[in-house]
Amino acid sequence: MNFCNQYQTVCFRDVKLGELSKEVISIIFIHGGAWVDPTNTANDFKEFSGYLNNLFDQLKMSEDSLISMFGINYRLSPRVKHPVHLLDVINSIFNIVKNHKINNIYLVGHSVGATLIWQILSFDFTSNLANSELSSKVKYIIKNVRGVFLLDGIYSIDNLLKEFPDYSSFVSKAFTTTQDFIEPAPAIESFKNNTTEHIKIYLVHSYQDELLSLNQIKLFMQVLMDNDIPFQLELSNFGLHNEVYKNKLVAQYIYHNIIHVQ
Numbered sequence: 001m002n003f004c005n006q007y008q009t010v011c012f013r014d015v016k017l018g019e020l021s022k023e024v025i026s027i028i029f030i031h032g033g034a035w036v037d038p039t040n041t042a043n044d045f046k047e048f049s050g051y052l053n054n055l056f057d058q059l060k061m062s063e064d065s066l067i068s069m070f071g072i073n074y075r076l077s078p079r080v081k082h083p084v085h086l087l088d089v090i091n092s093i094f095n096i097v098k099n100h101k102i103n104n105i106y107l108v109g110h111s112v113g114a115t116l117i118w119q120i121l122s123f124d125f126t127s128n129l130a131n132s133e134l135s136s137k138v139k140y141i142i143k144n145v146r147g148v149f150l151l152d153g154i155y156s157i158d159n160l161l162k163e164f165p166d167y168s169s170f171v172s173k174a175f176t177t178t179q180d181f182i183e184p185a186p187a188i189e190s191f192k193n194n195t196t197e198h199i200k201i202y203l204v205h206s207y208q209d210e211l212l213s214l215n216q217i218k219l220f221m222q223v224l225m226d227n228d229i230p231f232q233l234e235l236s237n238f239g240l241h242n243e244v245y246k247n248k249l250v251a252q253y254i255y256h257n258i259i260h261v262q
Contacts, residue, residue: 010042013056018096022138025258027052029071031245032111032152034167035085035174036078040069040259044110044245051251059259072095077173082180082208083129089116097144105141106258107148110245111212114153121148121196123189139194145176147200149254150158152209152244155220157181158215163215164217182221192227200233202257204250206238 029049033040043051049069056067074088109117115154123138124130130138130188154160157178160167174183182190201224207215214235226229 001068006036008042008073008088009096010071010073012046012071013053013067023104024066024068024100024102025106026068026070026096026100026102027106027108027254027258028096029069029075029245030089030107030109030113030116031204032109032113033076034170035082035112036076036170038076040242042073044242045071047106047117047246048251051248052255055252055255060205068100077170081173082175085174086116086119087111087134090120090134090141093120093141101169103144105145106254107145108151108254109148109153110151111241114150115155117148117150118153118155118184118187119182121129121145121194121199122182122191123194124182124190125194142199142254143196145199147202147257149202149204151204151250152206152212152241153203153216153220154212155184155216158183159215159219160212163213168181184220188223188227188229191213191229200257201229202254203231203235204238204253206240206244206245206247207235208237208239209241209244211241 018157029042029045031040031042033043052069072089072092074085074092076085092103093107096102103189114235120138120141125135125138157171157175161171161178171178203217203221205214208234221233234253236249238244238250244250
């Protein structure tokens with residue numbers, strides 16, 4: 001059985017069912033698009049996954065280890081609003097991990113994809129959203145995540161709208177009220193409570209990003225530093241906002257950090 005065509009998921013590199021007894025390292029990509037842009041899909045990472053495929057193929061992996069890569073789609077606004085995007089991503093990741101029996105996950109999110117990853121890691125298990133089924137899925141995902149690569153992410157809507165008031169055009173479509181978005185400072189408390197010490201955080205941002213300034217990543221880094229949360233930062237000229245997830249240097253950065261951990 002092949003799981004690739006289920007759960008709004010695109011497979012870039014698959015593992016056969018008969019190989020599931022081996023250790024599977026899985027990279028799961030989550031696209032951006034400001035919660036609203038239908039031109040951004042899981043296939044944004046098709047070219048990027050090709051770079052990673054070539055890099056992994058050049059490496060002689062352990063015979064007991066395999067690499068799989070997936071891209072996740074989720075429903076977009078204005079058709080739906082928060083928390084539907086987050087729920088779709090949680091359910092897709094959970095189904096991939098469960099069906100492939102993966103215990104080594106690396107999440108790669110671009111823009112709002114990075115936002116969604118942070119929302120999973122900082123999930124508030126005391127919130128009204130946290131029913132027993134969803135809580136169980138989030139805990140299972142967090143337990144199996146080894147690292148997250150957050151590419152040119154949005155971390156604070158308050159900060160975003162102060163800097164770019166016109167961005168309310170898409171934020172208002174994605175959220176009934178901006179108060180539904182938990183800002184980094186309060187969210188960090190949930191992150192620390194969620195047994196996340198084993199998860200490595202990699203922050204990536206392009207100096208050439210024309211849609212997001214360094215203010216987002218600066219704010220997020222400050223919250224992490226204020227709470228003694230370790231992270232690794234990579235700033236460089238990785239292209240415009242929608243070029244970052246196609247950049248070979250970013251692919252190499254992800255590859256080298258995954259290999260270093262194994």
